[in-house]
Each structure stands twice: as structure tokens, then as C-alpha cells.
Amino acid sequence: MSATAPPPREVLPWNRFGDATRELAQMVADSGWLPELVVAVARGGLVPAGSVAYALGVKAMGTMNVEFYTDVEQTLAEPQVLPPLLDTSVLAGAKVLVVDDVADSGRTLEMVMRLLRTGSPTPGGPASQHLPAQARSAVLYTKPRSVIEPDYTWRRTDRWISFPWSALPPVTAGPDAANARNTEA
Structure with missing residues (x-):
């Protein structure tokens, strides 16, 4: 029996990331529309949002914490906004650029954009x-x-x-950390 090959992946390495975010920022600048505030969709959009904000010269940033993907190709039933919540009342009249890493199903980005445009994460909500x-x-x-x-x-x-x-799994405490905790007690 042969093992199933993993599906092909698109790989964005660190050495290409800076160019990618500057090119994305250039698209925004070339459109003539410049934001006053950049909102990162956490967690995946945190690093790209910071980079795009720097490239555009935007200092004001916020974060919308959203959970949807739980693993590769595995999601919750609906995207969930997590605390701490962004106070959208302070955005009145602002030009806001929402940055995320990927619009995969697009459901997270759709929900965040709806929330910022209407104040409700659900269609028809208050x-x-x-x-x-x-x-x-x-x-x-x-x-x-x-x-x-x-x-x-x-x-x-x-x-x-x-x-x-x-790309890498989360770090965990190594055996030296466990030994250090035991000697501190």
C-alpha cells in the first residue's frame, strides 16, 4: 500500500513575505484610497496587517479576534468573534482597511466586514x-x-x-523548563 501524498501547498516564505505585503500596500496606495486605521483579523492577519500599516504609513491599528479554522480544512460552524472586542464605536467616520492573511471560504472576512459596516456580525442583525x-x-x-x-x-x-x-507547530516547554520549575519550588 502506498501512503496518500499530502495535497500541494502554496508556500510563502519569510524572505518573500516583505515583498508580498509591500506589493499589497502598493495596490492600496495606487487605488488612491488611503486608510486612517488598519484592523488586523487575528490571528492570521496580525503579521500582514502590521507590515501593510507600516508600508502605508498608518499608525492607528486595531484587532478583531476571530476563530473559524480549527485545523487544516476544519472549521467551526460559523466564525466567532472572541474577546477582547474592538470598540467599533470609535471608528465612526473613519476609513478602515481590514487585513487578513487569506480569504479562504471568505466567511471570516465577510463577517468582519459586515460587523464594521453595519455593527452586526449576522445578516439582518441590529x-x-x-x-x-x-x-x-x-x-x-x-x-x-x-x-x-x-x-x-x-x-x-x-x-x-x-x-x-x-508553518511550524506551537512551541512547548522543553525538559529544561520542567527541571527549572522543580528547582524553584
Whole structure:
């Protein structure tokens, strides 16, 4: 019996990441629309958002914590906004650029954009009186199956993407850490 080969992956290494985010930022700048605030969709959008904000010269940043993917190709039933919550009332009248790593299914980005534009994460939910005048989205990658078309996309792919910040498993305490804790007690 032969083992099943893993599906092909799109790999974005660290040495290409800087160029990718500057090119994405250049797309935003070339459109003539410049944000006053960059909102990162955490966790995957944290690193790209910081890089895009620096490239655009935007100092104001916020974070929208959203959980949807639990593993490769495994998701929750719906994206969930997690605390701490971004106070969207302070965004009234602002030009906001939402940055994420990928619009895969697009459901996370769709929910965040709806929340920023209407004040409700669900369709038909109660609207807020404090909404940004404009909200646009930028992602490194968009997949063909995405339910939303981001305003700015660096690349398109149908492959699973290995990003440099999530390519390796989380670190765990090694045996020296356990020994250090035992000697401190």
C-alpha cells in the first residue's frame, strides 16, 4: 500500500513575505484610497496587517479576534468573534482597511466586514449608529471559493497555504523548563 501524498501547498516564505505585503500596500496606495486605521483579523492577519500599516504609513491599528479554522480544512460552524472586542464605536467616520492573511471560504472576512459596516456580525442583525464611513479589505491570498471578493488581493490560489508564522507547530516547554520549575519550588 502506498501512503496518500499530502495535497500541494502554496508556500510563502519569510524572505518573500516583505515583498508580498509591500506589493499589497502598493495596490492600496495606487487605488488612491488611503486608510486612517488598519484592523488586523487575528490571528492570521496580525503579521500582514502590521507590515501593510507600516508600508502605508498608518499608525492607528486595531484587532478583531476571530476563530473559524480549527485545523487544516476544519472549521467551526460559523466564525466567532472572541474577546477582547474592538470598540467599533470609535471608528465612526473613519476609513478602515481590514487585513487578513487569506480569504479562504471568505466567511471570516465577510463577517468582519459586515460587523464594521453595519455593527452586526449576522445578516439582518441590529445595526450600530457608530460605523466607519468606509471599510475595505486586503488579503495576501484569495481562493476561488471565497464568498467575498476582497478589495485588494496579492495572489490567488486554490491550494492550502503555508504561511511563515504558522508553518511550524506551537512551541512547548522543553525538559529544561520542567527541571527549572522543580528547582524553584
